[in-house]
Amino acid sequence: MAEYEALIGMEVHAELLTESKMFCGCRNAFGGEPNSRCCPVCIGLPGALPVMNKKAVEHVIRTALALNCTITPNAKFDRKNYYYPDLPKGYQISEYDAPIGVNGWLDIEVDGKETRVRIRRVHLEEDTGKLFHVVGNVSHVDYNRSGVPLMEIVTEFPPDMTTPEQARAYLVKLRSILTYIGVSDGKMEEGSLRCEPNLSVRLRGSETFGTKTEIKNLNSFRAVYRGIQYEVGRQIAMLERGEKVVQETRGWNDAKGQTFPQRSKEEAHDYRYFPEPDLVPLQISEAWVEEIRSTMPELPDAARRRFVQQYGLPAYDADVLTQTRAAALFFEETVRQCNDPKAVSNWMMGDFARLLNAENREIGESRVTPKMLAEMILLIKDGTISGKMAKELFEKMFATGESPRKLAEAAGPQITDSGAIQAIIAKVIGEMPDVWAALCAGDEKKFGFMVGQVMKASQGKANPQEVNRLLRERMQQG
Amino acid sequence: MKLSLEEIRKVALLSRLELEEAELERQTKNINDLLARFEALQALDVTGIEPTSHSIPLFNVMREDETTPSLSREETLSNAPEQLDGYFIVPRIVEGI
Numbered sequence: 001m002a003e004y005e006a007l008i009g010m011e012v013h014a015e016l017l018t019e020s021k022m023f024c025g026c027r028n029a030f031g032g033e034p035n036s037r038c039c040p041v042c043i044g045l046p047g048a049l050p051v052m053n054k055k056a057v058e059h060v061i062r063t064a065l066a067l068n069c070t071i072t073p074n075a076k077f078d079r080k081n082y083y084y085p086d087l088p089k090g091y092q093i094s095e096y097d098a099p100i101g102v103n104g105w106l107d108i109e110v111d112g113k114e115t116r117v118r119i120r121r122v123h124l125e126e127d128t129g130k131l132f133h134v135v136g137n138v139s140h141v142d143y144n145r146s147g148v149p150l151m152e153i154v155t156e157f158p159p160d161m162t163t164p165e166q167a168r169a170y171l172v173k174l175r176s177i178l179t180y181i182g183v184s185d186g187k188m189e190e191g192s193l194r195c196e197p198n199l200s201v202r203l204r205g206s207e208t209f210g211t212k213t214e215i216k217n218l219n220s221f222r223a224v225y226r227g228i229q230y231e232v233g234r235q236i237a238m239l240e241r242g243e244k245v246v247q248e249t250r251g252w253n254d255a256k257g258q259t260f261p262q263r264s265k266e267e268a269h270d271y272r273y274f275p276e277p278d279l280v281p282l283q284i285s286e287a288w289v290e291e292i293r294s295t296m297p298e299l300p301d302a303a304r305r306r307f308v309q310q311y312g313l314p315a316y317d318a319d320v321l322t323q324t325r326a327a328a329l330f331f332e333e334t335v336r337q338c339n340d341p342k343a344v345s346n347w348m349m350g351d352f353a354r355l356l357n358a359e360n361r362e363i364g365e366s367r368v369t370p371k372m373l374a375e376m377i378l379l380i381k382d383g384t385i386s387g388k389m390a391k392e393l394f395e396k397m398f399a400t401g402e403s404p405r406k407l408a409e410a411a412g413p414q415i416t417d418s419g420a421i422q423a424i425i426a427k428v429i430g431e432m433p434d435v436w437a438a439l440c441a442g443d444e445k446k447f448g449f450m451v452g453q454v455m456k457a458s459q460g461k462a463n464p465q466e467v468n469r470l471l472r473e474r475m476q477q478g
Numbered sequence: 479m480k481l482s483l484e485e486i487r488k489v490a491l492l493s494r495l496e497l498e499e500a501e502l503e504r505q506t507k508n509i510n511d512l513l514a515r516f517e518a519l520q521a522l523d524v525t526g527i528e529p530t531s532h533s534i535p536l537f538n539v540m541r542e543d544e545t546t547p548s549l550s551r552e553e554t555l556s557n558a559p560e561q562l563d564g565y566f567i568v569p570r571i572v573e574g575i
Contacts (some may be wrong), residue, residue, distance in 0.1 A: 018543045019543050019544065019545050020543055020544060020545045020546070024546075025541075025544060025545050025546030025547075026545065026546075026548045027545045027548070033551065033564060034551075034563070034564040034565050035551050035554045035555060035564055035565065035566070036548065036551055036554075036564075037548050038548055038549055038554040039546075039548050039549050040549070043554060045557075051539065051540065051541045052539065052540045052541065053540070053541060053543050054540040054541065054542060054543065055542075055543035056543070057540065076531050076532075081492070082492075083492075083494050084571065085566075085568040085571060131568075131571070132565070133570060136570070137569060137570045138560075138567050138568065138569060138570055139567070139568050139569070139570050139571065140562070140563075140565035140566070140567060141565060141566040141567075141568055142564075142565060142566075143554070143566070270488075270492060272492065275531035275532065277532070279539075280532055280534070280536045280537055280538070280539050281531060281532055281537055282537065282538055283537040283538055
């Protein structure tokens with residue numbers, strides 16, 4: 001089979017973190033009673049006039065700076081005209097030929113190889129309402145989302161990405177930056193961050209471009225990866241069969257793991273863009289840009305390097321812990337209180353991450369605070385609780401938000417008394433004399449097993465160092 | 479610049495305007511007359527004048543990011559041709575038709 005390569009571009013939409021909508025004072029929030037956050041501006045009543053939300057404009061300038069863009073000094077808004085029930089005015093206010101940010105880039109790394117992904121534009125627009133297709137010949141419309149500030153980030157053509165791994169890395173890093181600088185909550189499952197990759201394939205070394213397709217409704221990193229992987233395979237198989245790829249938008253069916261045709265180019269809209277007469281242009285002065293630049297937080301790349309240097313963390317830990325600013329802040333605050341970076345990292349990447357994932361929660365939404373985690377780590381260090389007790393204690397702390405000291409007291413003290421531990425050891429030996437005999441005969445692999453059994457028999461309360469020491473002592477006695 | 483009847487037909491469709499043939503012809507003439515009047519402006523010498531999208535020297539009219547009360551749901555839905563459970567009801571849209 002001939003060797004093909006894929007060219008992958010990406011359009012990302014992010015709802016901006018503001019209190020109010022883009023052009024009116026209705027609250028910008030997720031969910032709630034349908035049509036409860038609406039006003040004449042965002043449901044398009046005649047005569048209503050939009051007024052720009054300054055914070056939203058600044059969020060886009062901030063993003064453009066973080067993505068190394070040039071800021072357009074004279075930006076403006078345009079009308080993108082089309083009829084669809086989720087768009088009450090019959091046009092979307094967007095930016096057509098003078099977007100706020102242009103010509104930026106984002107460096108990504110996959111398997112040790114760095115790639116610079118060029119970014120063509122970053123612009124500001126408004127989100128549409130939500131359509132719910134119900135049974136029968138009607139749809140339900142909720143305009144709560146209508147007019148929410150929406151930012152679009154588009155990669156440059158020809159695309160710099162060629163693999164699904166790169167596309168995923170781009171998205172992971174972009175999401176990380178957007179959450180760091182506080183412009184987006186990055187929640188793909190709630191649709192506040194939406195990603196539409198477009199891709200074509202061609203014979204490696206070819207100078208021409210193949211026909212591209214776009215994939216929609218990918219609502220997780222995994223779906224993005226699988227969707228692109230599937231679509232690359234589908235296009236290559238078509239070319240191998242001598243068929244032509246049709247330029248179209250394809251949807252993603254996560255259950256089937258397939259893309260399916262949604263809209264073809266022939267029905268593409270004719271948007272008839274023109275300058276929005278209800279809004280005056282934006283003049284973005286250097287002073288304004290510098291003011292925003294001066295309040296830019298440390299970006300994830302810089303934080304990652306600093307975590308390795310300052311805390312001596314492995315690169316992998318630093319990478320995971322700096323993926324969201326909330327996690328990075330949580331880590332630093334916890335370390336400040338217990339001064340054990342590796343222990344904090346292990347808890348955050350292990351039990352804590354597992355429990356958060358299981359409940360689909362972000363670290364900021366957890367009952368566990370840096371103070372609580374630090375206190376627990378100190379309890380392990382001073383021998384008040386064992387590592388095994390800590391695992392259970394952490395789960396209780398995660399579920400209840402109770403302080404680790406109180407939970408440790410309720411669970412009873414750690415067993416350190418030699419006599420008590422010797423009694424447990426004797427009991428375990430009595431239950432499994434064969435294992436004990438093998439261990440005494442020199443089968444060292446059985447040692448860890450015996451320690452585990454003793455810990456289990458003590459319900460995790462025995463001091464592990466003491467168990468180790470007393471088991472050895474007992475072995476010498478034979 | 480002159481627009482053809484077909485171009486006007488397409489614009490009417492994009493604007494969801496249902497026009498009969500006689501109306502289409504009349505509107506084609508109206509719009510072309512209007513364009514002819516704009517052509518008079520093209521005779522002006524604009525050498526050295528920066529193109530602009532807006533005609534008033536006003537920029538950066540913005541508001542602070544603060545919320546104001548929304549309409550009640552009853553008010554929001556009061557013009558809805560059909561409604562159910564707080565939603566606007568619209569005919570189902572099927573892509574590609």
